Amino acid sequence: xxxxxLTAARQGLVSCETCGLLSRPASPAEPGHCARCGAGLDxxxxxSIQHTWALxxxxxxxxxxxxxxxxxxxxALGSSTPDTIMGGxxxxxxxxxxxxxxxxxxxSVMIPLGKLLALAWLLIAVQRRASGGERERMRLIxxxxxxxxxxxxxxxxxxxxxxxxxxQPLMSVExxxxxxxxxxxxxxxxxxxxxxxxxxxxxxxxxxxxxG
Amino acid sequence: MIPMAPDLTLPRxxxxxxxxxxxxxxxxRLPILPPGGRARCPRCGEVxxxxxxxxxxxxxxxxxxxxIVLVVANTTPLMGISAVGRTxxxxxxxxxxxxxxxxxxxxxxxxxxxxxxAPGAYILFMLTVLLAARRPPAPRWAGELLxxxxxLQLWAMPEVMLLGILVALVKIAELAxxxxxxxLYATGALPVLLAGxxxxxxxxxxxxxxxxxxxxxxxxxxxxxxxKTTADPAVEEPPR
Numbered sequence: 507x508x509x510x511x512l513t514a515a516r517q518g519l520v521s522c523e524t525c526g527l528l529s530r531p532a533s534p535a536e537p538g539h540c541a542r543c544g545a546g547l548d549x550x551x552x553x554s555i556q557h558t559w560a561l562x563x564x565x566x567x568x569x570x571x572x573x574x575x576x577x578x579x580x581x582a583l584g585s586s587t588p589d590t591i592m593g594g595x596x597x598x599x600x601x602x603x604x605x606x607x608x609x610x611x612x613x614s615v616m617i618p619l620g621k622l623l624a625l626a627w628l629l630i631a632v633q634r635r636a637s638g639g640e641r642e643r644m645r646l647i648x649x650x651x652x653x654x655x656x657x658x659x660x661x662x663x664x665x666x667x668x669x670x671x672x673x674q675p676l677m678s679v680e681x682x683x684x685x686x687x688x689x690x691x692x693x694x695x696x697x698x699x700x701x702x703x704x705x706x707x708x709x710x711x712x713x714x715x716x717x718g
Numbered sequence: 719m720i721p722m723a724p725d726l727t728l729p730r731x732x733x734x735x736x737x738x739x740x741x742x743x744x745x746x747r748l749p750i751l752p753p754g755g756r757a758r759c760p761r762c763g764e765v766x767x768x769x770x771x772x773x774x775x776x777x778x779x780x781x782x783x784x785x786i787v788l789v790v791a792n793t794t795p796l797m798g799i800s801a802v803g804r805t806x807x808x809x810x811x812x813x814x815x816x817x818x819x820x821x822x823x824x825x826x827x828x829x830x831x832x833x834x835x836a837p838g839a840y841i842l843f844m845l846t847v848l849l850a851a852r853r854p855p856a857p858r859w860a861g862e863l864l865x866x867x868x869x870l871q872l873w874a875m876p877e878v879m880l881l882g883i884l885v886a887l888v889k890i891a892e893l894a895x896x897x898x899x900x901x902l903y904a905t906g907a908l909p910v911l912l913a914g915x916x917x918x919x920x921x922x923x924x925x926x927x928x929x930x931x932x933x934x935x936x937x938x939x940x941x942x943x944x945x946k947t948t949a950d951p952a953v954e955e956p957p958r
Contacts, residue, residue: 511761512745512949514738519745521738524865525925528736543861544931594889603888610885644741644762655875658832662882663889665829668820669813670797670890673804677893681822689825696872708742708762 511711520547551703555629561698562625568690569618575684577664582677590684591615591660613659614688621657621695624650628702635710643707651699657692661685739764746949754956760949767951773920778848780918784841784911791876791904792834796883801894809901810834810879837874837908843867844915847924854927861928864921871916877909 514521519528520537524545531537537547551557576588589597591614598607624646631643664685671679735748741764748757751769758765770776791810798807808816810833818826843863850860883905887896 513743514745515743517745519738521740521743523740524868525861526737526740526922527925528738539931541932542925542930543865543928544858545865598885598889601892606885606888609881640742641762644764648764655872655878656881658875658878659882659885661825661829662833662879663885665813665817665825666796666808666883666886667889669808669816670799670806670886670896671893672806672816673799673801673894676802676804680820681817681825685817685822685825689828693828700872704741704762705743708744 511708513705513708515549515705515709520549522547550705550709551701554701554703554706555632557701558625558698559629561694561701562622562629565618565691565694565698566622568687568694569622572618572684572688572691573615575687576682577660577684577688578667578679579682580671580677580679588682591688594660594663610660610663613656617653617657618691618695621650621654621699625695625698625702628707632706637710640707640711644704647699647702647704647707650695654692654696654699657695658689661689661692737766739766744949746951748951749953751953752955756954757951758954760952767922768917768920770918770920770923773918773923774848774851776918777844777915778852780911780914781841781845781848784908784915785845787904787907787911788838788841791901791908792838794901794904795899796901796905797887797899798897799890799894800897807899810905832873832875833879836870837876837912840867840870840874840912843870844919851924851927856924856928858929858931860924861931864924868921874912876905876912880905880909 514528518534519530521528522540522543522545525540525543527540527542529537529541529547531547534549537549539545540547573591576590577594578589580587580589591610595607595611595615598604598610628643628647631639664681668679668681671677736745737748738745739759739762741759742762744759744761746759746766748767751757751767753769753771755769756765757767793809795807795809796813798805800806811830814826814830814833816826817823817829844867847856847860847864847867850856883902887898890896
């Protein structure tokens with residue numbers, strides 16, 4: 507499909523991110539505020555690429571301790587067993603509930619890792635001014651935003667396991683130091699996906715030559 | 719649903735309503751959509767607008783139900799366990815509090831935000847916005863609350879929590895007997911109600927009723943010069 511790339515920015519118009527109103531700012535350097543909702547106007551998210559890179563890299567660093575450190579420690583009959591995220595997945599597989607093990611594996615390992623790779627790839631595509639394949643990259647950023655929240659799954663599993671299994675002195679479960687790093691990965695990747703401005707993916711498309 | 723007299727003060731949207739796609743900035747004119755229809759950007763496929771049959775009263779009714787369910791979910795026990803004569807039970811905020819007291823304060827706070835604070839504030843703000851919009855023009859703060867509700871929606875995760883609880887239950891069932899509480903059923907209903915609000919709600923219906931930041935009363939005609947657009951959104955008919 508060939509669609510003329512007649513965008514708002516090329517017409518000197520800026521679309522309000524809060525209420526969607528199109529306005530024509532008097533000075534392009536300072537778009538000012540939306541006449542309807544009063545939100546600040548920007549042509550694109552300010553420093554979108556830098557912010558998204560910073561958040562993605564911070565998340566990638568946190569991903570290592572999140573997987574290496576235990577997220578739960580089980581104390582039973584005087585002995586304590588630390589459990590990492592992968593340990594929890596293996597437990598679910600070996601105890602016969604492999605569908606749940608698969609869900610946790612996807613939500614806790616594959617989705618965060620996939621999000622980090624996808625964000626890096628999208629950022630590189632924008633920086634290298636890649637053209638062609640915008641629709642696919644658009645689908646990818648939508649997917650990253652849609653499934654991002656499901657990585658919180660392991661945090662909730664740990665929380666409610668810890669909250670319930672408090673049968674001292676017989677058995678108790680306490681959270682491990684990996685939990686906070688894992689939570690950081692989820693929050694940072696969600697913030698990174700939000701700070702990425704998808705319009706940057708399309709800005710390299712040439713303007714309509716005939717009637718631009 | 720609360721019956722409402724036909725609203726004669728608000729005309730239909732003008733057919734020549736120019737917007738820019740939030741996904742790719744392509745200029746296009748939004749046509750009048752059939753009830754339940756959707757408009758998509760022809761270039762990037764982003765959903766531009768959905769036409770709800772009743773964008774105010776339907777989500778309002780669902781938001782009232784969600785508020786009640788949220789209170790029940792947060793005040794009654796989610797589940798209890800028993801093993802060799804000892805029992806324990808927990809609530810949603812009890813789970814967050816245990817994380818906090820067990821040395822994971824940051825994680826506990828995040829859980830409290832995602833399962834109680836964000837959904838609670840989201841429902842409260844939506845209720846306020848929808849009630850304000852029933853008598854247009856709605857005051858300016860209604861627009862501000864709507865903007866905040868949009869951010870809160872991202873962090874309200876009752877559906878993820880529900881799956882997390884189910885996984886935790888299966889894990890614990892190996893060790894002890896688990897009983898589901900009233901709170902668990904309320905937690906199960908909450909994601910359904912929130913999804914219902916999101917589907918039946920149309921933010922454009924609010925923006926048409928809100929007082930403008932520059933002091934003018936809606937609706938008003940656009941001051942824009944006639945715009946040249948080369949694209950038209952793809953309109954999807956509602957499913958039958």
